[in-house]
Amino acid sequence: MSSAQTPAQAAAHFAARLRFETDPGDVHAALESGQPGFVFVDTRGDEAWDQGHARGAVHVTKPEMPNVIPTYPVGTQFVVYCWGPGCNGATRAGLIISEGGYAVKEMIGGFEYWAREGLPVDRVARDATGVEIIVDATRAADPLTVPAGVPAQRIVCDC
Template structure:
């Protein structure tokens, strides 16, 4: 039995996914580098943003994107978008909007849910409008627990 067609199909499938998806760990590493090569956008509504968002993200709900992106970002800007989490397709919809505007875009799989559950830096907006640290402890079901203050990478 010739498995070459199935192997090629699998390779093509995973290559297509990696072309349009990234994960929380890779986004965090890129942000920590100081030169991530993309603009990170939180696509959720104001209430969700205020409750908690990825430190370093900008807030841009989907309805605002068609006007704001071309006005605020030069052609050639790359984006990473996220929404609540795996049960939400808001980031997928945002990716479609941004790509239709002619920009490169990737979706951060896991969304804000997995960012927060992995103990990555989270800001919230308090009653005065100030950004405050809202980082949570690592959920042992979603990420390796840090040891002696050092974050452990899953090395995936």
Template sequence: METTPELAAHLAAARAHFAGRLAFETDVSDAHAALEAGEPGVVLIDTRNREAWDQGHARGAIHLPKPDMPARIPAEFAPGTRFIVYCWGPGCNGATRAGLIISELGYEVKEMIGGFEYWAREGFPVDKVVRDDAGNESVEDGTYPVDPLTSPLPVAGNRIVCDC
């Protein structure tokens, strides 16, 4: 197949576009795998407000709303820490805004595409905060069943990997 200058320019732009996305985005399966493997220096951040965090959040995440990031991140995390940020879901740009803040602070960061919505829909562990009548907090399992439209169903107790 002959490559025209237009096609060559398109292919170069496409490679740069997709390489750029992969450099700054990760999916929920890869984020979960990084946490499960205990990858050193990886921190999963839920950027939503307290009410959303309490309702349910990815197990292993920390709650760090965007307004608190400029003060807390340099004070609490060593240089070289790698962050994965998420917000509600694909219709929200809170994680994108958080990624900008964190990168401006000088840290490596990726956005978890799909956000909490797809984390929960794929059946990954979810915690929720519960308060009793006295205001005491506890954390309970809030994991949702796997949504067959977003994640392959488990077979014989093992999760099928889509091999994306």
């Protein structure tokens, strides 16, 4: 392993990541606290949104962003997510939003880790008459992401 970087370069790298990234636990805590000026955006397509999305998120696909994002007040802080670590859709959305003049962070882990941590998930269904309804689709936390027997909403990983 090469040690080509200096400690100052490493510190700058990690500080930059923290300015532009957040995680599901921190986003959930911000939503629960009612943090003002904060908008949580699911950037995936309609089918993905309907299948399941983080409770508290708004749905704005990337093609809609140039028209929808400017409707928010200047100074709004956005947090974007897509499917998960293997998808760069949230990164692309972050670029669109930042180019529009807004502050934005990417939620690392995306919807996959939101759901795996047992955080609240809703899905869109239709009743017998075709009316859209929201159904709780929260699932048990994955023991690889949350200690067994501890409610996800009470997890503090001391990050």
